[in-house]
Amino acid sequence: MAWITIASFNPSSLTGPYIAGGASPRSSAYPDWVLLRKTARISAFRNATTAEGRTAEGRAVEVSFWLVDPPGVSYFSVHCPGLQEDDFSGEPQVVCAEAAFVLFRVRFSFRSERRISTHHFVYTARGAAGPPSLQLLPEPPGVEAVKSHQLGLLPCGGERYAVAFLDRNWTARGDAWQWQFDAYVFSSETCSWSKKEASMGLSESDAALLRPYATSKQIAVGASALGWVDISRGITLLCNLFDECPVVKYIPFPAPGVCITPYYRLTRHSAQCFHDVACYDGLIKFVEIGFDGPDCMIKGKGWRATTWIRNISWGGWRKHTRVDVANISVDPRYSALLPELWNHETHKLELKKLVFLLPTLSVRNDDLLHIMAKVGGEHDKAWVIAVDMKSTVVEGLAPVSTGRYCPSTMFSPCAFPSYLNNMTQETSLKNHSLVVMEESWKKRKFKPRTG
Template sequence: MPLPPSRSMVLSPISFRLPIPMDPYVAGGTTRHSGRPDWVLLHKSARISGHRNSTISGCHTMEGHPIEVSFWLVDPPGVSYFSVHCPGLNKDFHDEPYIICAEAALVLFSVAFVPVPGRRSIQHFVYRAGPGAPALELIPDPDKIRRGDRFGLLPCGDSEHYALVFLNRKFAYNKPCRFDLHIFSSATQAWSSKVPSSCLSEDDQALLLNHGTCKSVMVGDGSLGWVDLFSGILLLCDVFGECPVVRYITLPASRTRQTDERGLPYFASEYCCNVSCRDDGAIKFVEIEFDDPDRRNRGNQGWRAIIWDRTVTSDGWSQRFRVDAANISVDPSYSDLLPELWNGKTGEPELKRLIFYTPTLSKHDDDLLYMMSKVNKEDDKAWVITVDMKREAVEAIAPYSTKGRQLTSWHCPCTFPKYIDPTTSGEVMLSLLSLRYLLVNYMCSLHYGQY
């Protein structure tokens, strides 16, 4: 039987207003639901809010304005959130702050302000959960780096320092692709540049022309991969070495980009997959194979979840799991939480009755798969479902509000909570920032004649 529901506090999913904490309860599951989780499914978009907790840390923007961040954490399959607050500037956000990547104790996010003269419109910040008290740092943004999504994070061993990596591609007609590597060191607080060598075949070069990065992953201790879920992984090996090397790893054949009758690439309609990496450097890939991919958004059809893995040096992918939805057992008690699972004809709950979106693999357990689902695609409410692939059983279900949110890239699996030291958490920082917040509000009120 499932465990009792968890009652943990997270923010309302509606941004640009002061959120009211609410209870998302997690039905079932064998994972613990007390204290701080070891890893989380972090929603990529921030909430603009002055709410704070002990994860808080702050610094200043490029123009010297205070900025602070807090994280609101629950065990998966519950969805965690983060909030950003800039006293006096909260109406100046052009869009919600957004997670770019997260590795170990580190989280990189960008903040987009409304463009005004004298202010950098997009600024990048790194939150470090440990060692020591949480810290937030503004990343200097040299002009030679073009805006893009090819950022990655690499921790420097067990120290508090890290490297922020940006890989720039240069294309020239009828010439191989060239790369420039830019590295920011938290130890030196400076950027440096390298020119990596290339181990790309002609086929790799062709794939790279249409490579669109959707996420970055740390592969082992010193390598980074930029993932295109339609084709492969652009891999940068030995970042800290004298001569880093660029390689390309194609995804399993079922994910190869297709071409139409005119020879133009197109995106296969059965797109529903994801990539992650284990701490030992093994790369994991999950895909959902639907009976009728053209009507995937309607639900009520069969599907299979397939998990592959490989290393950087292996010849190809090995299939670890292949589980049919029809064989995944669902405890009848889940139908109390989600009645639409129930099939009146068979007298049993069935997963195939739901619509499924982007899958996610656990950061700690290779057997667990997390899937976002809906009853109807128009619903504002969704459900994150944990499937134990080894046991072929649903382990837990958690509700999630999708109002105003896209489900193609909704989350970022993060392990930073386990690095937060409760003895050096942000309680003191929280008190200082609260005092500063009151002073800033008071000064603003004097300026606008409210006192």
């Protein structure tokens, strides 16, 4: 029987790593990995994860992480002394995260000048080497503006990393039109960008798939490749990133694309509700959710999750695991939290009584699939449920506030907390004291945001 794990996390208030819930106590201060909410809170709270940096104009930026065990949802907060929430253009947002690094975006709104200033930072969990650091990513020379979804992050050992983006153009060469890719690579060692022309490793059919390409996430694949994921079609790979002439390849998904239909002016039935991609140690994992009919995302609708795996060198995908929601075992003790799952005829708890929203694969070497689901479509609260696809059991669940609709992925799996566990004991004790002080100051000085 699976352990009952209920993560103690209220996303409407700040919490610390010592408040995390789990199946059993752990000796380390931080989880090995977390489900990090992609959008940040604006808050002046600090802890031992806090790192400070500055924009190119000299404005101070502070970032802190508030971490709980999965399936609880962690989040990060950003503070810029002297600025209020209205001075930000939207919430700061995670772009991608790999190993000890988190790449995130901050935008400021200058209403008097009618302009928006965008800044990208890389957070590094340095462990025993010292407190976490924050580095501003400079703009690449000769490029007007880099969009966040173009950036990918590749760990290079220790505290070294590279950030890259592909600038692609549909150009005429002779009598034919084809893609031309320029790879821009930033090195944390030199703190500078380099530009390389990438060679094409694309078939004619793969090149055609890139025309309507839309990036939804980025993954690091092994030690020298980055992947930009179109969650409905496939992965554009930039291989041999550090060579003079990197190679662009394309890996289509093993499942057909998903029909996208509008719902209350939101793309509710988007591919993010059916697919997810993750990579562990060079092995790419892909999951597709299939429903018992075209009208998905309604209570009581059956669904199945199928995962495939592949390496870049393989000739295709290999089917890995498959689970039907009807066969997933739910411990009866969860009825205290979700009595709506109870089936009076079978005398069992059934996951299909929830409205399925989003799948998220683990970034570890396991068969865990995290799903977000609601009791009803109108509810503001959802549940993140960890399902072991191999043993077909619910491993844990945690509540999270979402709002009425969830049109896109809300959180990102991150492994950087495991690097924080190497911090010195003195730093960890300082963190604990800060958490205690912040909880006591919360009601006196700050009003947490809701949602």
